[in-house]
Amino acid sequence: MTSTRRVFMKSGAAAMLSLGFAPGFLTRAAAAADARKRLLIAVFQRGALDGLNMLVPFGEADYYRLRPSIGIARPGRDNGAVDLDGFFGFHPRMAPLKPLWDKGMLAAIHACGSPDSTRSHFDAQDYMESATPGVKSTRDGWLNRYLQAINSTTPLQGVAVTRQTPRTMQGRAATLAFPGVDEFAVRDTMGSARAIEDSYSRTTDSLLSASAREAFQAMGVLQKATAGSYQPANGADYPRTPFGRALQEIARIAKADVGLEVAFAESTGWDTHVNQGSDNGQLAGRLDDLARGLDALTRDLGDRMADTVILTMSEFGRAASENGNGGTDHGHGNAMMLIGGPVNGGRVHGKWPGLAPEQRFESRDLAVTTDFRDVFAEVVTAHLGADRSALPKIIPGYAKPRPLGIIKT
């Protein structure tokens, strides 16, 4: 019943909006009914994160044998790992996220990844974003297919804070991609913005007029709802980096209550083949940006985190052993994190396969014991509320996603 009502309110308000006379209270009510519901923020770490140094298996003797110079010391030692459960620990620069772990709002899943063995960034990102490993002909991304499955009514339901629509969000459902709210505006540099807008309302070209209407509506709603300069709440201090800025824009849109359901941001620079460092250095810098960014985002969203899940992912992990250049080459299994009120946190989920030679994938990489599609499936059903019967559409070709218990039910 509630879902029917929700759909009605949504399309009703949208229809009125398009006629230009939706009463403000109804617009706000419809938007709020959705927006305050559930939010997924997907974070893609492009370049292949070294999950073994982000979420350190310090209880595993082989870890230190494989990584004599880049390994993170055991907890309690100088610059050692931040102990989580006596076996796994955070890289010391991930310490800002420890309070979320303690509150039970942060879960990790280790040895997670793709059934496809490719070590090509290009293929692996493609497979993860389309959620069809091994199949290259898939045109749309899994989050777009989620929006298709729920018959999304406004592009504001899916926003990527990136310059181009990421593969994850590409597809038939209307979404938005912009590097920031302020960039999503028709600038009136020539005094002709108005005339251009008008020409779209006059045209008989239904495809273009519909898209333009969508754009102007979304723009109008967004600009009104985000007017003025943005002040992060609760003392949230975003890193002044592209990633930090993207997260801040996501918080800004989420708090504008314009119907945001899935958001996307990306973080780059994870391809650490050479001199990745240990507790300090290249990887530490990336993890610092990640942890401070996510910490700020969760603070800024405040009580909205009760309905929000942040999901981090990267195309594959890195080789278990360090290479001759103080870095790590492309590997296989990796770690993902989930943060938010709905998360069954304070736990590292998944089956740990071990790092002994015979336990490794192709005797070199962390093996995959959890298919990343299981995580996606659980997030779209248990968190976003999609019906399980919609899964074949959202994650095609995956017969039976395994329930993981990462999202509370």
Next chain:
Amino acid sequence: MTHRGILAGTLVLGAVLAGSTLGAAGIPKDKEAVEHALNRLAYGPKPGDVERVQEMGLSNWIDRQLHPDGIDDSALKARLPEQPERPAQFADQMEARRWGRQSVQALSAEKVVRAVYSERQLEEQLVDFWFNHFNVFAGKGRTSEWIADYERHAIRPHVFGKFRDLLEATAKSPAMLFYLDNWLSADPAAAERQQELQQQRAARLGVANPNRPQPQGQQRRRGLNENYGRELLELHTLGVDGGYTQKDIIEVARAFTGWTIAPQNQKAAGQPGVPFGARGRRPQLAPGAVQEGEFRFTPMLHDSGEKIVLGHKIKAGGGIEDGEQVLDLVARHPATAHHIAFELAQRFVSDEPPKALVDRAAKKFRDTDGDLREVVKTIITSDEFFSARGAKVKTPLEFLASAMRATGRDMPGDGRQLLNALMQMGMPLYMCQPPTGYDDTAETWVSAGALVARMNIAQRIAGPQQATSIGGPEFQRR
């Protein structure tokens, strides 16, 4: 005149155009038709273009565009941005990457300049079409190092030639071999043989431990890689419904084992004192090995067993000719004729092109052994072509180039300044990741964010009067 008359007569009878000159009948002469042709076969009209084409006659103009060698394009040359020259060798992988990035930047700028200023507009349209058909992605590993060469030598010379030649040029290009991983594909048994040999050699020279994980882009040849075989059938030739099976894909992949990139001392790369990309000693080619530029056929990696491809037997004991036989087979397969005809008609006529036109173009493809000039001519001189005015939405490149042309203004800088606009509209050049290339239908390019970007770009490149029309709905179509 008599010759013309006869041709025109044939046309009136509705026969397909024949010969190298176009007849005047069948091609409308009105201003709208000229505008339409300039929007479709060129990147839109420049001020005065419509009148000029009307004066020389539209059919004459189309004929010239189909034979671009006769068009003087010397003014373009002066505008082309300088291309970085590829050094004989790179100091290390980082330098190779840096050069690759510079090269793609310069090539992207060149593409924009050509679209705006070349007089050989149809050729530019077709280079774009065929590059996209045989797409490679500059962001994948070393692909960027070879992309400029790929467009110049594998694509451009063949767009008015035979499909079979174009296909082979792409199959043997380092860009494609790298992008679709065929350079790594090997007969699993042969790969073991080679590894043994490498180990012996390494032991003898006392260099790298061959069991050490290999640096990125230098993965050991593990065995058969189906990537190229699959895309060759699905995207390059037969099409997804072309009637091949998974077994065919594997057999095709086996036929292409050993088609690889000439090693630039890969084994020694990264070792102290051995510059990356150094040729070192000129390798002695093994019997049966073939080297053409950076393409290398390595018999030791080849699976020479018998293969059955699409019902045709390829005898055991073959070498490079196994792959060449596959190219013959797929280039001449009727499904390929149809697939190529459909895509060209989709590009030039409409998102869902009329079946009768696709069938005629496919027949022309079969009758001429894949003569691409003839196939294109069939499509762009058809009634269907002339009755499809405004049916297509411009791609971001078409929008940008046609906007620049419409303003008649001089391009700021050397083209690089416009690349950002293409990125904002979702079409960064040479950066389309999937092998499918950019989609050529309206739904891909019409979205809220993309339209806003177009409106802003219109205002950025045109004056107040023109910005309104360039940012408006009519201008988004062609």
